[in-house]
Amino acid sequence: MKLPRSIAGWTIAVFGVLALAMGALGLLWPEAQLRMLGLEVPETRTAGDYTGTFLVASSMAAFNMGVYYLLATVTEWRAFYRFTVVFRLVTFTVFTIAVLADIAPDGFFGVAAWEGLGAVATAVGLRLDARRVAPAGGVGTPAGPESAVTVEGGTGAAGAAPADAAR
Template sequence: MRLPRSVAGWTIAVFGILALVMGAVGLLWPEAQLRMLGFEVPAQRAPGDYTGTFLMASSMAAFNMGVYYLLATVTEWRAFYRFTVYFRLLTFTVFTIAVLAGIAPDRFFGVAAWEGLGAVATAVGLRVDARWAAAGGDGADAADRSAPAGAGTGPDTGH
C-alpha cells in the first residue's frame, strides 16, 4: 500500500485505519466496544434485545468504511475527501444531539468529537494542499488543476 501523498490524504488514512480497527474490535470483542462507548454490558440480555446484532452490523459497516477510506487514500481520490468533510460534520451534529437529548451516554460524545475534528482536519488538509499546489508544489491538487474537465471525480485507476 502506498503512503498518502497529501495532508488531506493522511487525515483520511488515519480515519480509515481507525474505522477498520474499531470495526474489527466490534466484531471480535463486542463487549469491549460497548464499554468503550459507554454502554452497559449486562450479564444476560433480555429476549428481543438485538444489541449484539446491531453492533455486529455497525461494526461490519465500520470495517468496510475503513477499507473504502484506505482505497480513497491509495488512489488520492480528492472528491471523496471533500465529500467526507460534509458528512462527517453531519455525523458530528447528529451524535452530539443524541448525547444532549439523553439518547446516548455522555461518553458517546467522544465519537461525535472524533467525527467533527476529523472533518475539520480534512478540510484544513485540503486547504493546505491547495495552497501548496498553487505555490508550485507537487501536491495532489496540481494534478486536479491540470486534468481535463470532469477528471478527478473518481479514483485514479492508473491508466
C-alpha cells in the same frame, strides 16, 4: 500499500485505519466496544435485546468504511475527501444531538467529537494542499515531485481518481 501523498490524504488514512480497527474490535470483542462507548454490558441479554445484532451491523459498516477510506487514500480521490468533510460534520451534529437529548450516553460525545475534529482536520488538509500547488501557465503544477495533489482546472495527478482527473 502506498503512503498518502497529501495532508488531506493522511487525515483520511488515519480515519480509515481507525475505522477498520474499531470495526474489527466490535466484531471480535463486542463487550470492549460497548465499554468504550460507555454502554452497559450485562451478564445476560433478555429476549428481544438486539444489542449484539446492532453491534455486528455497525461494526461491519465501520470495517467496510475503513476499507473505503483507505482505497480513497491510495487513489488520492480528492472528491471523496471533500464529501467526507460534509458528512462527518452531519454525523457530528446528529451524534451530539443524540447525547444532548439523552438518547445516547455522555461517553458517546467522544464519537461525535472524533467525527467533528476529523472533518475539520480533513478540511484544513484540503486547504493546505491547495496552497502547496503553484499555478504555471494556467495549469496546476504540484509543488514537488513527491506531491500528487489534484488541482481544480488542472490535469490532476498520477493515480488520481478518474472523476477528479476529468475535472
